[in-house]
Amino acid sequence: MRKLAPFVLGPVLGPVLGPVLGLWASTALAAGDALVIGNSQFNAVQTFLGATRVGVAAEAMTERGFDVASVQDADGQAMRAGFADFVRALEGDDGPVVVILAGAFVHAPGGTYLLPTSQAQDVDEATALSQGFALDTVMAILARYPGRALLVLGETPAEPQVGPYLSAGIGPLDIPQGVTVVRGPAADVARFAARDLMRVDAPLVPAAKRYELDVQGFAPAALVLLRAGDVGGRPETPPAPVDTSADEAAWVLAQRSDTADSYRAYLRNYPEGLHASAASQRVKAIEAEPFYAERRAEEALDLTRDARREIQRDLSILGYNTRGIDGIFGRGTRAAVTQWQTKSGEVASGYLTRAQITRLDAQAARRAAELEEEARRKQAEADRAERVFWSEVEGVGDEAGLRAYLERYPEGIFAEEAKGYLRAIDERRADRAAAQDRRDWTRADTLNSVAGYRSYLSAWPQGAFANEARMRINQLDREEAQDREAVQARAEEQSLNLNVVARRLAEARLGQLGLEPGQVDGSFDQDTRRAIRKYQETRGLRVSGFLDEQTVVRLLADGVLGGR
Known part of the structure; x- marks a missing residue:
């Protein structure tokens, strides 16, 4: 690879990218072409590991004979310069064309931008739009190579504050036909790019999905980026003569340690060295970061x-x-x-630290057991109270008591029994009711709407079925409110992406708790929803009958959202 202008190296980046930055393979022998940009910092405060590690992919592609333009922790000008070198190297090549971008992204209706590295505390919108690297530019180039164009996007967990016109994140992409896009968290993208991207004759899509990455655009199951014929039999490019080996070796050692002292040692030995500016800036960045050692340890x-x-x-x-x-x-x-x-x-x-993670896990396990015991006590108390209430209702056996029970416990232990008693009462009342009263009630019962029952009550405020009509109105109002809340709750449950196995685990756990969720088949029916509501009620959670993150954490802390 041809050497690009020196840039500030992010923490941990040196050992990974140092040996591969500033190199170009011979275009004539290239197995493909690639552009790699890893911006581990979008401001002077936050640094993200995933963006630094994508450089390992640059090394792997270079070893496979790719022409690789690689820049890191770059400003807008440096990113554009790297892109220009990448485009120039494309002429006449017929191998894969790969672009890997990692860092903080922002998007607007007009496009998506990779933020440049900045020493400012935050990035304003003008900087993002004028200095950011536009993905539309990359898409325009990749569109010329359908079936062999790959865009890999690694997003750091940064949340830049950029005002009302831009939003944090990659956002939706307009992907040209024949272009494959792999996207996900930068740390996972870095692992995928370093370990699997350059595997010969390996299907790309299943490899990406093993790292829980999203694959969009052109994504046939048998898609292979690099075949044996692309690299076999190619003569290796002889290394270019190195005139500054001692300087480069000292820089690599400084990067491996990646401490302020290691960079100061480099500067003492090479005050005018090739990487003196980068070393000075790394010292400033490390000293400005209050918990640098702790971050490196994690x-x-x-x-x-x-x-x-x-x-x-x-x-x-x-x-x-x-x-x-x-x-x-x-x-x-x-x-x-x-x-x-x-x-x-x-x-x-x-x-x-590892010790803190162990301590945190132990505390969470104890707290989960405490919460479950509290929930069991609360459930037992609620059941006792309900049974006492029902015993009193059953002892009297009047209609008012039965309706009061159903108002308080619409899904209670004895709800079906209470409804049966009321049906018998209604049938006896119907036998005694006037013919017109009975006909009007039959009409309202058939409509089964709030308006229908109110119409009946207007005509028969003291009618034989007036109490039943009022209870039905309350029930329909309650169901309407639940339906409104269920729209958002259902969307939240769907966003968890629970597979059938996870849903079965949830049903099984509800069954173990005696909440009667129905058949354990991964299909959430009315019985399951009722069981979830009861679980949420007894544990002080938001009651919806749908799973959300907090319910899942309490219900299956070791299963649904990923194993322990």
């Missing part, structure tokens, strides 16, 4: 997405709001970690 744990989900579940069980259980550590999760550390007497860095 990054070294290399937590999987499932492990991150488990941590979020544990925090939620303990009452800390992570703003989602998705395996992405954004501001919500970091704030929750900080709050937990403060309460636990730990250094409130927002980053976790």
Whole structure:
């Protein structure tokens, strides 16, 4: 690869990207062409590991004979320069065309932008639009190579504040025909790109899905990026003569340590070295970051997405709001970690050590057991109260008591029995009722609407079926309110993407708790909804009859949203 202008290297990036930055393979022998941009910082405060690690993919592609233009922690000008070199290298090639972009993204109705690296505290809209790297530009190039064009997008958990005209994140994409797009969290994208992207004759789509990445656009199941014929038999490109080997070796060592002292040592030995500017800026960035060592320690744990989900579940069980259980550590999760550390007497860095994760998990397990015991006591007390109420109603056996029971316990233990008694009462009343009263009630009963029952009451305020009409009106009003709430609750449940196995686990757990969810088949019917509502009521959760994150955390903390 041809050497590009030097850029500031993010933490951990050096050991990964250092050996591959500034190199170009021979175009004549290229197995394909690639552009790799990894921006681990969009401001002077936050640094994200995933964006730094995509550089491993650049090394892998170089080894496979690709022409690779690779830049990192770049401003707008540097990203455009790298893109220009990438485009120039495309002429005459017939291999795969790959673009990997990782960092913080923003989007608007007009397009999506990869934010440049900035030393400012935040990024304004003008900077995002004028200096950001527009994905539309990439799409225009990739559209010329249908069937062999791949765009890989790794999104860091950054939440840039950019005002009313832009929104954080990649957003929806307008993908040209024949272009494959793989997208997901930068940490997962980095693993996929480093480990599986350059596997010869390996189907791309299932490989991406193993990392829980989204595959969009051109995505046939048998899609293969690199075939044996693309790389076999190609002579290796001899390395270019290196005149600054000592300087480069010292820089690699500094990056491997990635500490302020290691960069100062490089500057002492090479004050005018090739990477002097980058070393100075890394020293400033490290010193400006208050919990640099703690962040590096957490990054070294290399937590999987499932492990991150488990941590979020544990925090939620303990009452800390992570703003989602998705395996992405954004501001919500970091704030929750900080709050937990403060309460636990730990250094409130927002980053976790292995020992802290173990301690957090143990606390969550104890709290889950306590919550379940509290719920069992509450359920037992509620059942006792209901049975006492029913005993009194049954002892008197009057209509008013039966209706009062159903008002208080519409899905109670004895609800069906109470309804049976009322039906018998109504049948006896119908036998005694006037013919016109009975006909008007039959009409209202057939309509089964609030308007129909009110019409009956208007004609027969003291009619034989007046009490039943009033109860039905209350029931229909209650059902209408539940239906309105159910629209949002259903959408929230669907957003959890629970598969059949997870739904069966939920039903089985409800059954173990004695809530009678019906058949355990992964299909949520009226019995399941009733069981979920009862579960939510007895545990102080939002009552909807649909699963949400908090209900799942309480119900199946070790199953539905990813295994422990």
